[in-house]
Each structure stands twice: as structure tokens, then as C-alpha cells.
Amino acid sequence: MAEKTDLAGEYRPRILDLPTNDRPRERLEREGPAVLSNAELLAILLRVGIAGENAVRVAERLLAQLNGLAGLHRAGFADLRAQKGIGPAKAAQLQAAIELGRRIASTPAEDRPTISSPADAANLLMYQMAGLDQEYLYVILLDTRNRVLGRPLEVYHGSLNTSLIRVGELFREAIKVNAAGLIVAHNHPSGDPSPSPEDVAVTRALVEAGKLLDIAVLDHLVIGGYRFVSLKERGLGFSG
Numbered sequence: 001m002a003e004k005t006d007l008a009g010e011y012r013p014r015i016l017d018l019p020t021n022d023r024p025r026e027r028l029e030r031e032g033p034a035v036l037s038n039a040e041l042l043a044i045l046l047r048v049g050i051a052g053e054n055a056v057r058v059a060e061r062l063l064a065q066l067n068g069l070a071g072l073h074r075a076g077f078a079d080l081r082a083q084k085g086i087g088p089a090k091a092a093q094l095q096a097a098i099e100l101g102r103r104i105a106s107t108p109a110e111d112r113p114t115i116s117s118p119a120d121a122a123n124l125l126m127y128q129m130a131g132l133d134q135e136y137l138y139v140i141l142l143d144t145r146n147r148v149l150g151r152p153l154e155v156y157h158g159s160l161n162t163s164l165i166r167v168g169e170l171f172r173e174a175i176k177v178n179a180a181g182l183i184v185a186h187n188h189p190s191g192d193p194s195p196s197p198e199d200v201a202v203t204r205a206l207v208e209a210g211k212l213l214d215i216a217v218l219d220h221l222v223i224g225g226y227r228f229v230s231l232k233e234r235g236l237g238f239s240g
Contacts, residue, residue: 024036024040024041024043024044024055024056025044027040028044038059038063038068038069039056039059039060039063040056040059041059042059042062042063042072042094043055043056043058043059045090045093045094045097046058046059046086046090046093046094047090049085050084050085053085058085058086061083061084061085062083062086065083066079066083070130070131070191070225070226072094072098073098073130073131074131074132074133077091077092077095080094080095098131101127102127102128113147113148114145114146114147114148115140115142115146115147115148115183115218116146118219118221118228118230118232118233119228121140121183121185121219121221122185122221122223122228122230124140124148124152125138125140125152125185125221125223126223126226126228129185129186129187129223130187130223130225130226132187132189133189134157134158134189135157135158135186135187135188135189136154136156136157136186136187137154137155137156137157137170137184137185137186138152138153138154138155138184138185138186139152139153139155139170139173139174139182139183139184139185140152140153140182140183140184140185141153141173141174141177141179141181141182142179142180142181142182142183142218143179143180144180146181146218149177149179150177152185153173155169155170155173156169156170156186167205167206167209168209170182170184170206170209171209171210171213171215174213174215175213175215179215180215180216181215181216181217181218182210182215182216182217182218183217183218183219183220183221184203184206184217184219184220184221185220185221185222185223185228186199186220186221186222186223187222187223187224188222188223188224190224191224191225191227192224193222193223193224193225193227193228193229194222194224194229195222195229195231195234195236199220199222199231199236199237200231200236200237201237202220202237203217203220203231203236203237203238204237206220206237207237207238207239218232219231219232219233220232220237
């Protein structure tokens, strides 16, 4: 079988030219998906490469040009189509896989999940919020046993600012369903979850409002990429 080379003369083996044990699909079947790199998992979705590049190489280039998984998560259909080697079918496959992941991440378990740590709350929203390109604020409503009441609610998007956010909006649904407490979460599109002074000011205002309404504000999470910070754990905006 003739070797495949790109225009620069560099050897680019096809997936089928690789030893069977090194092919992504065969490795997934044998060892499970966790052992595969991001590029190898993408290659399985892409199925085939293009002239001079196998599917793994196309996936590596796609991740590099879109700035990794977070960029792939944010990319629209047209953004994917603009990449070399990504036609409408491949773009649709990628977007379908990302949407399935989002739906899985946001689907509540049969029994209502219980929030026992900041990580539990962050895990309800991390996948969905990591790919957002502007700030969104969500509220998780809880009963007296810290069980989640319904799905997290989007209540605001735009720059998080005490002069723009109407505190009452965050408590409206909590009052309606007689929630005992709530957790607020918002994202930093920069990927840095470090709380800003404005985040602390918003938290302080929400905590005080919650005391008046007898609805405990249990935490405020800042999500940046696939990391988060709990303001409650850091004692920011919470007192006593």
C-alpha cells in the first residue's frame, strides 16, 4: 500500500494504516472512552479525514483552531463549516454530540438530586455554562432537605452588576414554589472563575434579601471554563 503524504511531504497515515490496536474506535471498544484523547474522540465522530490528513489529524487541527473543547462547545454550525474538512454532515454530527452532552448534563436524576457541597451544585451547570460567551446567572432552588426543585432557572444575562440586577427577580420563582433555599451561579466567559468585587457586592445584596424573605441564599458559584469558585467557602459576601 502506497504511503500517504501531505503537500509538504510529511507522512500522514490514514486511520486504516495504523495498527489495529492504535485505532481510536478499536481502542474505545477494548479499553473504554476515558483512555482516548480529545482528538481521538472527535475523530470517531468525524469518521474519515481528508486528503493528506487522517481523522485524528483533522480533529487535532479543529481543536487548535477553535481553542480547545471550550471553543468547540461555543462554535456555531457556520463556524464549524468554515473549518477545512468539515462539511455539513460532520458539522451536524459534532453539534448533535455537543447538544446530547448538554441535555445529559441538565437532565435531573429520577430521584431529585441533593446538594451537599458546592461541587454538587456546580456539576448541575458546569457543562452548560462553560460554553457561554457572555455572563449568565442561574438559580438552583432547594427544599428543606437541600433537594433540587426542578431545573436550574436562567434569570439574567449580561454584565453582572448590582445596579442592573433586580434582586426580586431571583426570588420570584423561589417564593412561588415555596423553596427553602437557593444557590446562585454565574459564569465568567474569560474562563477565570476568580470572584470580582462586583460579584461579592451582588452576593451580599442577595444574602440580605434572602434573610428578609426567609429564603436562605446558600452559596454563589462563579464558573469559569470547567472550574468554579464558591463564594460561601471563601467567606465573600456571607457573614455570620
